[in-house]
Amino acid sequence: MLEFALETANADFGGVNLIGRRRSLEYGGYTSHAVSELHETELAMGEGPSVQLTTSSTSLCVAIPDVVRDLRWPAWTAAATRAGISSALILRMDVRKSAVGTLALYGAQPRAFNTLSDTLRVSLAKHAAVAVATARHEEFMIEAVDSRKFVGQAVGILMERYDIDESIAFRILKEYSQDNNLRVHDTAEQLIMNRRLRGLPRDIVQQVSGTHKRRSLRVPVTVTIPP
Structure with missing residues (x-):
């Protein structure tokens, strides 16, 4: 699922965070150790795009064209910069209108996802959500x-x-x-x-x-x- 999303969006890195049984955000899958550390920092600090999408936000997507210019989550921004990430697209995965986690796509260059259409973004989020739901049902x-x-x-x-x-x-x-x-x-x-x-x-x-x-x-x- 993650590899398909990376290829479709032409992303350099990616990761998945999942909402656990206690409704807390937990680790999913990652494409690199640097992305794993970034997600670990976000979960430990309790601030960042994935945390916002699954807790207090009603939106389905957070787009960050240029990470160094984004001031919403200072700790997350610093960690993303250290990881070599310059742009990000975070998509909320929903099943039956309930969030099951987030799909995070990262680019090594700024504005890596500016040309990605809204339709394709929604499609990626739905595809990822179905994959997660299927895996959880089997589990x-x-x-x-x-x-x-x-x-x-x-x-x-x-x-x-x-x-x-x-x-x-x-x-x-x-x-x-x-x-x-x-x-x-x-x-x-x-x-x-x-x-x-x-x-x-x-x-x-x-x-x-x-x-x-x-x-x-x-x-x-x-x-x-x-x-």
Whole structure:
């Protein structure tokens, strides 16, 4: 995705910042160490074109024809100059009208993107946003499958250890997770890795399920028929 954008815009350098799960801007991909340092400075200082586009701005693009003449973000300008960047075009990537990050294109010469049409800018931003959304969906699906595998293994461990059925084993995982502020996936992983859950009461089965055992005995019922 980044290489396509660089070639299309005839940019010398480029980088991507992504909005993480906690709605904070995080590192993405970069074409050089210098660009990585520039983005690191922007995120650390909390000021710069990418930060503005994803936090307080309603615009979709920040164009900087001549970096040394731009006075909006002094720390970012100094870092960009050190990186050999003379012009920049920062595009916000949106999915369903919500920002997912920024695509940053940089030129070694001033006014490198002056001839880039608005239509092409929008197209680059959309293409990058779709690529990010697709990658995140695939990552989410992989995580979901892995999570189900972990939980299934952990449930199996509890079923074997306590001689309980699947539903009770899952309830133990769920209640332990809630009590310890953990995701069920993390609890399952802890159980699989350590073969135990720290602080789990010995009478946990009785607490959670009473007498519900996987191979419980059926108690015969005596029915008295009135004469």
